[in-house]
Amino acid sequence: MSGQGERLARAGLSRCAEPEDLAVEAALGVLGAERLWDIVRGSAASQEERHVVEAALLERGAREASAAAGLATLRERLRGRAAEADPVRDLENVARLGGGLLLPGEEGWPLPLNDLGPGAPVALWWRGARPPVAEPGGWLGVVGTRDPTAYGLHVTSVIAGGAAAAGAVIVSGGALGIDAAAHRAALESGPPAEAGRPLVTACVLAGGVDRLYPASNARLLQHLAREQLLLSEHPPGCAPTRWRFLSRNRLIAALGAGLVVVEGRWRSGSLSTAHRAAELGRWVGAVPGPVTSGTSEGPHRLIREGAAELVVRPEDALGAIGLLRGASPPRQEALPGLAEPSPIDGLSEPEARVFEALPRRGVTSLDRLVLAAGLAAGEALGALHSLLARGRAERRDGGWARTRH
């Protein structure tokens, strides 16, 4: 458990600073949350503090002029919000909602978020049946368009449902369409809803965990808030802005050991999430669809560009994130009815030729067989012998024939 000062400071900063603010990230890294929060609220920064922030900003590629102005600009930028911030009230609110605030390094903090480096959230607001778990190694992101086809919804339920049934925790946003379908499939296919049911799905919001947006998804989000997990880097009450949706995507990307994009248009939030995941070294998969479908343009683009692996079934994702139990069965065996076995599969070339030379109906003589096979007599006899042994050919009606089935 971190100290109360740290807790209030991070709660306050999470209300005032937008995610991925270069100056906040740099100052937080060198000054710590408590000192930064003091400065934002009006405490004078020493010359040394200004210099270390400037150096940190330069190191992270900021231009010299803006690095020099670093701490002063940051302070001016955040002070309006800081004056209105009330972290004590925010913490009370989230507790009343049935949740809490988790700080980096605390027990339960999802370690994969640390892969975001300085871009990791200042803190994580949560709401649900249980706090986040510390090492969500088996989390799988499933994202896609808000406007899916029936095909997209079906595939989402197969992939997310199959993954949840195999023990993965699904992570997605709170949008209509693929996001909602992924949560629903996890709820339906995961371990039964009893006391002690493990977490099956987690929803990362772009606003506060009390902002159940969009309204038409409110019932599902309320259910997730009660029985599963809502996460946000913004305190209760914060509105989901477009900027926050884009930043939120990095959390989905980071939380999953892998990410599957089911449907998404050419340019879409799902694609940005996929690219974020790839940057973090996460495995990324994409489900293809008809090339005539605009909602499959995104997955096809990711696959074409080598940014995602083509995903056909849940096992493709589970295997990639190390959740596949036991050896994967040979793929053709896993698809009964889809294989087109050829009658000459597994035969040597002479065997195949002799088999082909055997008539489909009736019988043939040995001479005609050798001629039709185009083999030397000895070779043809050897091949015929082995076909007999394999039960593929037989002697019948005074001639030679394919075995009847």
Next chain:
Amino acid sequence: MSGQGERLARAGLSRCAEPEDLAVEAALGVLGAERLWDIVRGSAASQEERHVVEAALLERGAREASAAAGLATLRERLRGRAAEADPVRDLENVARLGGGLLLPGEEGWPLPLNDLGPGAPVALWWRGARPPVAEPGGWLGVVGTRDPTAYGLHVTSVIAGGAAAAGAVIVSGGALGIDAAAHRAALESGPPAEAGRPLVTACVLAGGVDRLYPASNARLLQHLAREQLLLSEHPPGCAPTRWRFLSRNRLIAALGAGLVVVEGRWRSGSLSTAHRAAELGRWVGAVPGPVTSGTSEGPHRLIREGAAELVVRPEDALGAIGLLRGASPPRQEALPGLAEPSPIDGLSEPEARVFEALPRRGVTSLDRLVLAAGLAAGEALGALHSLLARGRAERRDGGWARTRH
């Protein structure tokens, strides 16, 4: 023009030897067609001839025993058919059908076939409006299942039709389904059917060019025989056996500068053609489809295994085989209606934040804007200034607002 002896020898060998016969390939390479044909018809081979064939077989990886038996076995194997072969009659027959025989190195011999090395056909029987052309640099193979979905047929017509319209020659087999749809699309979309119409589609058969198999495709194949091009490595009268279908696939693979697989099951001839093409260094593409469709299993497998590039539109294939005229337009521009442009595209981070902070309806004050954007006042004003300059924000009703559309 090759000599008449060479012509008769290759015509005869093409009737007696099955494609991809290791011993025939080796003996042909070291003895030449005329001498090999003499030996097959009974002329005694010298000890030296036996030795060079043995050496050639060993070099190509044959086991020692079968290499030593090489020429003798080969002769025994082919002599039955050789006794019945009548190359003069075969040449008369193909001329009567409106075609001819083309030997390697002759004018019109498709040079890409030479990439098959010793596996190149002994000779090429053709039938059509014109003999093959020498350098079919712009040929594109389009293959797929005999049992396609409506989606597969549609995409085939878009891809093959688009490629033919851009000047590609389509090459495929003569099967029902995707093969037939590819030829039909090329006929419909290629240059108009007038005198001097260039070749738009070529069909490679597994039997003789008079064996219009399957019967239900006979009308299309007859049309191709009259106005386009049928090709085979077997003389007229030869039956299409399964072995010959598999060997035939290497010719489709070699003739195209690239190959597109539209639909095919998990194991299918189309996949084998794709692998042949990849072995020859040809570009291979595959069209995805619903993961719920068995006929898209093959393309998905090729893409997953990295054996094929995902193909969405004809340009993907045309670009890969160097037939795309002019620079390829940026892909999002090429897809009007599919892009989901975001209102903050092209904006800097401060601009995006200020734009987001502007209300969707009504106006806001400068103070509220700066607070909502979470920026320093100077930064916010700079960003607002640039939004005004871009026409994205405006002063209205005593406040600040997004520009109305």
